[in-house]
Amino acid sequence: MEQINTALLGTAPGLGDAVQMLQQRRPGYSLPQAFYNSPDVFAADMEQIYGKEWLYVGLTCEIPKEGNFITLEVGNNPITIVRNKQGVQAFHNVCRHRGSRLCTSKKGKVAKLVCPYHQWTYELDGNLLYAGNDMGENFNKAEFPLKKVHTRTGGGYIFISLADNPPEIDDFLAELERYLEPYDLENAKVAVQSEIVEDANWKLVIENNRECYHCNGSHPELLNTLLEFDDTTDPRATDSFKAHVARMGEQWDAEKIPHHHVSFGLRNRMVRMPLAEGKVAMTIDGSHACEKTLGRVKNRELGSLRILHLPNSWNHGQSDHLVTFQVVPMGPQKTKVITKWVVHKDAVEGVDYDVEKLRRVWDATNAQDRTLAEENQRGINSMAYEPGPYSATYEFGVVNFIDWYADTFIGHATGHAGSQTLAIDLPE
Structure with a gap:
């Protein structure tokens, strides 16, 4: 607590102080206050994370x-x-x-x-x-x-x-190419996009995305279609969910649609998860959002291809449209989130898709998440804040992000950045 109180008293933490705090942090807990509101730590984030990562x-x-x-x-x-x-x-x-x-x-x-x-x-x-x-x-x-x-x-x-010598990314890009091949995004277009500014640190925006602990209480529109389990390795995953995944996996295999969990350390992951039974897209009623499917896709029951790329993106690829999210830090307590809805390039607005239907669920979810992140930030700014424990069951994705952030920050700042290891979960 002594280092955190020093930040509260107005002594700006230098790069060495930030590295030391990360090295001494309590695993499984949120970060010291300065990592969420200090201008100096934000400047270090922009140099060590956004200035050196892909x-x-x-x-x-x-x-x-x-x-x-x-x-x-x-x-x-x-x-x-x-x-x-x-x-x-x-x-x-x-x-x-x-x-x-x-x-x-x-x-x-x-x-x-x-x-x-x-x-x-x-x-x-x-x-x-x-x-x-x-x-x-x-x-x-x-x-x-x-x-x-x-x-x-x-x-x-x-x-x-922006790095002189960026981290290795070839293996991830090869897998990304394989997973996105069915969508043929060269022959797609951005139907609509939104930009919202959240009065919260960029890490709080990512932390909020990396767990669905809050979903039941905050995202009724999203949970009409989304199954909140991260994948079959989610410690909360039920037997019925795993059976649903197995049934859909057989269909996807028959159509050569990649779906197994692929990860590269904690930085990147891809996995295809089914939506709720009978739902084909993340729309308010679960029906398709666009008459034209993407690329070579024929089966509308492709669920959602979930793609994570740290430090600044998550994505949901469905049969008829893909949603990309881009996180842009603007200040210690200000972050822009850009959302793009992507459809087939020949799809005609008002004929093949309705923009309001296409974006309704994620517009609502983004607004709800903005409120959550901003209230989180306001509480963290309090003199009463100290790092709190994450749930190993519900918030393991947040733990993974914080571990990645800390290791990456320390690695870049000390010149010992590590490599990303490929892991693929295949059925036995």
């Missing part, structure tokens, strides 16, 4: 043609992601002249990347094409390309890393 940032179908781009910010770092002749590439959205942002809108389509300040012009591969006629005879355009950001794609998802 981040989910969007979908390849959002930039379907050469010249299409999307933009985002990772802390103070504006990023643009563009499709060029080589594929999908992210750049620091910073002109090499005097540092102005190049792309100032959230998305668009351009022939070249042109700085609006002094019209320095870049090819879509980042090479500088034009810098005016007044830079002097010794100026060499080749020395001033846009600075690239590590970029990888898998199954239609885009990931970036």
Whole structure:
């Protein structure tokens, strides 16, 4: 408690203090207060976690043609992601002249990347094409390309890393490609998206997502269709649930639809779980949300493909639409959550799908979760707060996240970041 009280008295914890607190934390308990509200710890999170891990940032179908781009910010770092002749590439959205942002809108389509300040012009591969006629005879355009950001794609998802040497991700991307192959997300589109800002630390947003302990009391719309068990390894899973999973697994195997639990350490996991009996989508009544199924999908009873990618995304892939969630830290107690509903690219709004039906359940759930996270934050800010115990049964997913966060933070901060080990749960 002494270190926590020091934070309460206003002494800002440095990076070494944060590492020490994590090393000395009580396993199975929530984090010391500073990890949820300190500006200094938040800055360290942005450097050690968001600045060094792979981040989910969007979908390849959002930039379907050469010249299409999307933009985002990772802390103070504006990023643009563009499709060029080589594929999908992210750049620091910073002109090499005097540092102005190049792309100032959230998305668009351009022939070249042109700085609006002094019209320095870049090819879509980042090479500088034009810098005016007044830079002097010794100026060499080749020395001033846009600075690239590590970029990888898998199954239609885009990931970036700001690290000089990002963690290994190839094995995860190969499995993600396999699990998302049935959906053919290159031939999909974002039907609608929402952005909400929660007055809560980003870790509280993730913690809330990693357990369904709160679902019965907070999410009536979601529980119309969602079975709250994480998968058959969930310690609360009933025999009837396991039998339901086995029956559906036989159907999915027959159609070559991947569904077994695959994980990479505590950072990534994929598993397909059935929805409640007779339900085919996460809509208010469990009926399908779109007339067109995604990709090669024929069977509407695909349940939900649950994909976790720490530190910033969870996902639900159903037969006719996919829902992606992206967590964007904005401050020590402010977090943006971006939700995208993805359908077949040929689906027509008002004919094949109704936007209100498509988004109703997750709009309600997001609003409920925002209230929970914000009330959690308000309580944590109290002088009475101290780390409390997680339930090993109901909150094991939160324990896994906190363990991953602590180990990853310490690893990056001390230069001893570990690798992610592949684990696949197959039937005996």
